Amino acid sequence: MKQYWNEVQPIDAFTVVMNGILHQHDKKIIALLYQPLIGPISTTLYNTLLYMVEEGRTLSEEWTHYHLMNAFDLNLEEIYHARLKLEGIGLLKTYTQTNNDRRSFIYELQPPLSAEQFFTDGMLNIYLYQKLGQTHFLKLKKSFTEKKLDMKDFSEVTRSFQDVFTSMGANTLAHSEGHTASIPEHEEEYFHRQKSHPISIDGSHFDFDLLFVGLSEVMVPRKLFTSAIKDAIAKLSYLYSINAIDMKNIVLQSLTPDQKISIDDLRKNARDWYQMENETRLPQLVDRIQPVIHRENETRLETKEDKLISYLETVSPRQLLIDLSDGGEPSKSDLQAVEDIMFQQKLPPGVTNVLVHYVMLKTDMKLSKNYLEKIASHWSRKKIKTVKSAMDLAKSEHRQYQEWASSKKDSTQKRKKPIRTEKLPDWFVSQEDSSHNDAEMQTEELEDKLRRLEAIQRKYQKNGGDKGGKN
Incomplete structure (x- = not known):
């Protein structure tokens, strides 16, 4: 970026x-x-x-x-x-x-877009519905609609132009300068009302080739996939995060008796699929990365913490999970846990990244949903909006968070050996204590799991330094 x-x-x-x-x-x-x-x-x-x-x-x-x-x-x-x-x-x-x-x-x-285009867009209307709630959404829709006038018992009696007016003759019109005078001057044009265009989603994010592999040519001929159908599939896959494998079933469910793909059925079946996967909730329109208004230190990348802050502010929570897995796709449960705290607790993406970073290191690189939600709820009540303020709060409330983590582990670790010394994020450790913490012994198992995170941090610290050198 x-x-x-x-x-x-x-x-x-x-x-x-x-x-x-x-x-x-x-x-x-x-x-x-x-x-x-x-x-x-x-x-x-x-x-x-x-x-x-x-x-x-x-x-x-x-x-x-x-x-x-x-x-x-x-x-x-x-x-x-x-x-x-x-x-x-x-x-x-x-x-x-x-x-x-x-x-x-x-x-x-x-x-x-016109009101009709907006409310039938298939993507913007869903985001607006989720944002406003059903009551406000329906009230708003009503303000853009009115009862259709019943004209079936009326007959049109409008006169045409030639019924009302007469022409002075072809010769008069031929010698008129009106035609030439009506043409705009060089590099000029008349004011006009432009046609608005619906939101276009680039289909490059969706693997149509994989979709076609899973669909028999006999059952679903390729000619059914018109530009309108492919555009609808691209939009729905983006809106509901549907991959090609799951989209195959949605397409099959949307075939009509006359062997066509219904866009209305595509939308309904995609929505039903998403709500089954996400406990009846609908998707929300959120920033992919930390909003610019809540960023800090973009021009100062002098310290290790500055560079880490810059990374957490400019990467999405999903990408952070991918980075922590050496490029592998995060599990559905991890993505669901992160999505829940972003939507339900209204945490910005950068703050969510700090939370994921903190919880992963404190729970042996496992994303504990209950622990994640408990801290997220606390940060939401504190109205934490920036990466730096999230880090500061984690430091000041560390003892409390430690108690929450310990109480959860008590019942499952009674028969286990004493737990190892815990690892904390680099940004958590004060400068004077860093040498002491670096000297703490970690087991080979934990070191192996943490090596991925440390490699990612080094990578982005280097990138941060490169960005800083351009200023």
Whole structure:
């Protein structure tokens, strides 16, 4: 992941262009449907860019990013993160150009989906439902719908153009300059309402070849997999984390009697599969990695702890588990435990990483769900949002957490030999005590399990040093 200062600087200029005229109804859609998913800062950034374009125009003057920083009273890192959310959800396209070491941007505002497109998207509507809950979601949907007027007993009596108007004749029209005068000038175009485009999920993350291997050509002909069907499968696999093996059964369940694949059935069967796997819960839209607004030390990577913080802030919890397993896929139970604390306790990804790091080292590289949830609940009540504050709280509450861990082990370890000296994360150990802890004897079994984590830490400390050297 590139650091934001490589992507944009305060002195960089930008111009806002609108991809079509926005109506008042569009602003309602953004405020009520998009804002719960992207947050108030991204929504305000969209509106601010919109108001930089004069009323009735589609192109703004040139500004610098200093202006945005002053207008928002935010640093550029937070504005950049808000911009990425707008890009990801389809409300903004960004273009850049560099001339003679001067970098400039074009921010092209995209119209939002219509209310009907949003509520039938198959992905955004699910995220919104989970975010708002059933009662609020249904009330919101009602505000965008109305009773359909019954016109079956009415007959249309509208007159056509030629019924009402008459022409002055072909000769008059042929000599008119109106045709030429109506053509826009060079490099100009008329204002128009652009068609909005649904969110597109890159299908590269899904293994269609493996899906086809598991489906007989006779039973499910390849011609059934139209671009619309493949797009729906890619979206559903992303939304519900469905692999090709499980998707095969969902596709088979979605075949209609006339041998077609129903998109509505695909959505229903994928949702049912997910809810069976996740105790009836629906997926939520969350940040993959620690939000920029809750990061620290991105420009200071001097100490070992700084580099570890940078790693935990820029890696997803799933990737952390993969790194700890030497590239192997984490178990479903481990992923479920991590997902539960992120969704139920509302812990940011970076804070979740600290928790996983701490618990894994204290429980012999095993992710104890009960222990994980108990500490996560404590951090949630403390409203921990940053990696550094999570580390500090773990240090200050270590004795309490140790008691929780010991009480859990008492019943299972009564007949076992005395437990070995526990290993603590490097960030937990104070500088003056590190030599003492390094000298503690560990068994070969524990050392072997910890070697993976230490190798990962060294790898990212090196990467962190490389990043720091570029500044």
